[in-house]
Amino acid sequence: MNQKSVFYNLFWRFAERCGAQAVSLVVSIILARLLAPEAYGTIALAMVFINILQVFVDSGMGTALIQKKDADDLDFSSV
Numbered sequence: 001m002n003q004k005s006v007f008y009n010l011f012w013r014f015a016e017r018c019g020a021q022a023v024s025l026v027v028s029i030i031l032a033r034l035l036a037p038e039a040y041g042t043i044a045l046a047m048v049f050i051n052i053l054q055v056f057v058d059s060g061m062g063t064a065l066i067q068k069k070d071a072d073d074l075d076f077s078s079v
Contacts (some may be wrong), residue, residue: 032040
């Protein structure tokens, strides 16, 4: 893997993360306009917990599985 492909992949990964954050911001703004403050607060609180749990889901298990040489069906079912 050369340096050019590393930067190319980093750029697209960064663009994907920025795009996901932008979509999340737009959805949050739309929900804030449509819902009552109490309902929006409940949704926002739920989203905080979902985002915290997402950190554990994205903790690198997929990357570790890709790098494992002798992965079997049990390994793939754990992702």
